[in-house]
Structure formats: structure tokens, C-alpha cells
Amino acid sequence: MNENDITVNLAPGSKIDSVDFENLTFGNVFTDHMLICDYKNGVWEKPVIKPYEPFLIDPSAKVFHYGQAIFEGMKAYKDENDDVWLFRPDQNYERFNKSATRLAMPEVPENVFMGGLKKLVEIEKAWVKKGKGNSLYIRPFMIATGPGVLAAPALFYRFMIILSPAKSYYSGEVKVLIAEHFSRAANGGIGAAKAAGNYSAQFYPTKLANEQGYQQIIWTDDATHTKLEEAGTMNVFFRINDTLYTAPTSERILDGVTRKSLIDVAKREGINVEVRPVLVSELVEATENGTLQEVFGAGTAAVVNPIVGFSYKEKYYELPKQENSVALFLKEKLNNIQYKLAEDTFGWTVKI
Missing domain, CATH: 3.20.10.10 (D-amino Acid Aminotransferase, subunit A, domain 2)
Incomplete structure (x- = not known):
């Protein structure tokens, strides 16, 4: 997927300067942007990167009633040369689609998952801090957005990626x-x-x-x-x-x-x-x-x-x-x- 295959709507400003990177609680702070890609009428629509924000969803969306929801967890790291690296993203992509299949959800195409992921992390590079223990936690997920309380798989889905800066994780003894x-x-x-x-x-x-x-x-x-x-x-x-x-x-x-x-x-x-x-x-x-x-x-x-x-x-x-x-x-x-x-x-x- 090239840049033209993703619609990018950048936030007017960044909240990065208001974040205390030395005192992060895992998974509580999110970056300026997120990726959204909707599945409707049997096809995946064009992915969109837009400002991180809430969105509206129908109260009868099947994710609420029948639990069609899957996710992945992965990280990006910044080296001493300010280059950003992913770790084995192909494994997360493969497992994500195995999860999708098991929950009767549509598989996400590689160009949407990997292309969207790389573009989003590239936009948010400043949120990946250097130094061992620092990372950017990446949360791809998919939910059933299709309406109706009939106990059957949904017809509409939303794939998303959100990002959260992370410190070295220590949970004590x-x-x-x-x-x-x-x-x-x-x-x-x-x-x-x-x-x-x-x-x-x-x-x-x-x-x-x-x-x-x-x-x-x-x-x-x-x-x-x-x-x-x-x-x-x-x-x-x-x-x-x-x-x-x-x-x-x-x-x-x-x-x-x-x-x-x-x-x-x-x-x-x-x-x-x-x-x-x-x-x-x-x-x-x-x-x-x-x-x-x-x-x-x-x-x-x-x-x-x-x-x-x-x-x-x-x-x-x-x-x-x-x-x-x-x-x-x-x-x-x-x-x-x-x-x-x-x-x-x-x-x-x-x-x-």
C-alpha cells in the first residue's frame, strides 16, 4: 500500500508536550492519531488516519451483544540513530487473522494492516522515545459494528489501530x-x-x-x-x-x-x-x-x-x-x- 491508498487527516496540533514520559501508566495515554478502516457490503473501504477521538456506534452493534472483538499487542522501538523499528509484525498480522477467522470476522488485508500500521507509526515517530525500556505500544483491533440483536455474525466491522507510549513495565514481585x-x-x-x-x-x-x-x-x-x-x-x-x-x-x-x-x-x-x-x-x-x-x-x-x-x-x-x-x-x-x-x-x- 502506498501513501495515496490511505486518507490522512492530520490533527491541527499535538498533545505530546503535555505528556510526562517519565511517569506513564501503561496503556493510559494515546498518541494524536488513529487508523480506521471499515468493512461494509463484503469489502474493505479505504483506510483513514485521523485525529484520535471517540466515535459513534449503534447501541445494537453486535460487538456489545455477541462479543465479536479481537485485538493484538505489539511494540515499536527507537534506536540510537532515531530510526524506528517494529518487532516481528508479520507474526501479529498472521495471528490477528487467525483470531478473525475463529470469530467469524473478515480477515484484514495485509496492505490495510501492515501498510496502515507503518504509515501511522511513521506519522507518530516523535512519540517513540529513545532509551532501553521506552517503546510505543501498538494496539490493532477489530469490532463488529453491524446493527441488530439476531444471534449471527455481523455484516459490518471496523478495524482500528491506536498507539500508546510505554515505559519499561515492572509489576513488582x-x-x-x-x-x-x-x-x-x-x-x-x-x-x-x-x-x-x-x-x-x-x-x-x-x-x-x-x-x-x-x-x-x-x-x-x-x-x-x-x-x-x-x-x-x-x-x-x-x-x-x-x-x-x-x-x-x-x-x-x-x-x-x-x-x-x-x-x-x-x-x-x-x-x-x-x-x-x-x-x-x-x-x-x-x-x-x-x-x-x-x-x-x-x-x-x-x-x-x-x-x-x-x-x-x-x-x-x-x-x-x-x-x-x-x-x-x-x-x-x-x-x-x-x-x-x-x-x-x-x-x-x-x-x-
């Missing part, structure tokens, strides 16, 4: 509760899709965990609650002795871009990685015999989120303090690729 009753997803369901409803369904059990002093839940399989699957809204890794274990992706587990990137970086660095189901009983046994070294979540917002302990069947297990954390080592290696501080031997970065 994270203690987790291993799920024994609630499930994040089930076989045959939409767990592998990045559907909005997956996240709202997590809020209540996470609220109960918060009330007990835990920040997140490690989700287990819906059938037996014996297999460890995800941590909060992130994929999860376990380091037992010197091997990293993580569950294979499935209908229940999101194919995380950070997850697959960390696996490849670990293998490149000579770290043994096994992708296989990990049992709760294995985790408890490894903690009791001293072989469990680390547990950490992996996702776009934090990249790596170390976990200091977990609770299972009302017993709390503290993890050992690490002198040489593999989690933080891998985070550093991945960040160095994203910020162009190290050679991208994988070809993951895309220049704006």
Missing part, C-alpha cells in the same frame, strides 16, 4: 495462585484466539486471587487441572535444573510472539529448551527437591515477568533467589535485538 477450579480456555473454544472475551473471563478469578495476596493465576487445563498452561495474560516458562520447559501451543494456549522468540534466543544461546506439557505435580516436586530454579511469564508488555512463588492447594512455595537468572538473561538478549543494540541474527526487526 509477582506471586501466583495455581488454578484448581477456574479455566482460561477449553478444547474447541477460543483460547488460541486473541479474543476480548478471553480476558474479561479472567478478571473474576484473578480478582479472587488478588484478594488472597496473589497478583496472577497460573492457568491449568480445563479437563483435569493438572497441566500448567499460562500465567495471567502471558505464556509461562519453568526452569528446572538447567532446562527451560514451556507448554506447547494448542486450542487453549495463545501462540505468543514473545514466547516463540524467547525459545529461539534460548536455543541460540545454548540453553536447553523442552516444549511439552508440564504437570503441576512436577512443579511441586521440583520445588520440594530444590531443582526448580525459576518461573516466569512472557508477553509483549513486560517481555519477561519473573515469579517469586506460587500457591497450590493452600500451600505456598517460595522460589530460590537467582544470582544468574536465565529469565533476565533472555530478556536482555531479546531487548537488545528489539532496540538494535545487538545484531538481529533472526531477521525479526522491520524498519519504519
Whole structure:
């Protein structure tokens, strides 16, 4: 898609000078512009970049009644030469359309998603601040705008991209509760899709965990609650002795871009990685015999989120303090690729 294929209506001024970039709350501040592209009568209309603002929507829009809503999360980074880079956007694009298919929504053409994304980030380059930890969080999403309360897929949809400047994400010491009753997803369901409803369904059990002093839940399989699957809204890794274990992706587990990137970086660095189901009983046994070294979540917002302990069947297990954390080592290696501080031997970065 070239510039002429996108209608650009620039804001008369920028609010960037009123933003305190040193004290950002994740996902609360948005840039001056957004991208909108509507799907009507079986075709995608011309994308429009316009000032960030609210928009009108019919009260009977199917997103409100039947939850047709999907999204992605990705980031742009600025290097020391003031060049801006995306990280593996092709993976987010592919997953976005897999989510669309699963929710009976139209796939977004590559020229709309990638072309619109690159043009929008180019316009908002000033919002991407230099320095490790700084980034521009990118939120592509699609909702069903078609009216009517008949339980059927909508005929009209809106694809949008909004941008939010972000600082290094740190959530403090994270203690987790291993799920024994609630499930994040089930076989045959939409767990592998990045559907909005997956996240709202997590809020209540996470609220109960918060009330007990835990920040997140490690989700287990819906059938037996014996297999460890995800941590909060992130994929999860376990380091037992010197091997990293993580569950294979499935209908229940999101194919995380950070997850697959960390696996490849670990293998490149000579770290043994096994992708296989990990049992709760294995985790408890490894903690009791001293072989469990680390547990950490992996996702776009934090990249790596170390976990200091977990609770299972009302017993709390503290993890050992690490002198040489593999989690933080891998985070550093991945960040160095994203910020162009190290050679991208994988070809993951895309220049704006």
C-alpha cells in the first residue's frame, strides 16, 4: 500500500508536550492519531488516519451483544540513530487473522494492516522515545459494528489501530495462585484466539486471587487441572535444573510472539529448551527437591515477568533467589535485538 491508498487527516496540533514520559501508566495515554478502516457490503473501504477521538456506534452493534472483538499487542522501538523499528509484525498480522477467522470476522488485508500500521507509526515517530525500556505500544483491533440483536455474525466491522507510549513495565514481585477450579480456555473454544472475551473471563478469578495476596493465576487445563498452561495474560516458562520447559501451543494456549522468540534466543544461546506439557505435580516436586530454579511469564508488555512463588492447594512455595537468572538473561538478549543494540541474527526487526 502506498501513501495515496490511505486518507490522512492530520490533527491541527499535538498533545505530546503535555505528556510526562517519565511517569506513564501503561496503556493510559494515546498518541494524536488513529487508523480506521471499515468493512461494509463484503469489502474493505479505504483506510483513514485521523485525529484520535471517540466515535459513534449503534447501541445494537453486535460487538456489545455477541462479543465479536479481537485485538493484538505489539511494540515499536527507537534506536540510537532515531530510526524506528517494529518487532516481528508479520507474526501479529498472521495471528490477528487467525483470531478473525475463529470469530467469524473478515480477515484484514495485509496492505490495510501492515501498510496502515507503518504509515501511522511513521506519522507518530516523535512519540517513540529513545532509551532501553521506552517503546510505543501498538494496539490493532477489530469490532463488529453491524446493527441488530439476531444471534449471527455481523455484516459490518471496523478495524482500528491506536498507539500508546510505554515505559519499561515492572509489576513488582509477582506471586501466583495455581488454578484448581477456574479455566482460561477449553478444547474447541477460543483460547488460541486473541479474543476480548478471553480476558474479561479472567478478571473474576484473578480478582479472587488478588484478594488472597496473589497478583496472577497460573492457568491449568480445563479437563483435569493438572497441566500448567499460562500465567495471567502471558505464556509461562519453568526452569528446572538447567532446562527451560514451556507448554506447547494448542486450542487453549495463545501462540505468543514473545514466547516463540524467547525459545529461539534460548536455543541460540545454548540453553536447553523442552516444549511439552508440564504437570503441576512436577512443579511441586521440583520445588520440594530444590531443582526448580525459576518461573516466569512472557508477553509483549513486560517481555519477561519473573515469579517469586506460587500457591497450590493452600500451600505456598517460595522460589530460590537467582544470582544468574536465565529469565533476565533472555530478556536482555531479546531487548537488545528489539532496540538494535545487538545484531538481529533472526531477521525479526522491520524498519519504519
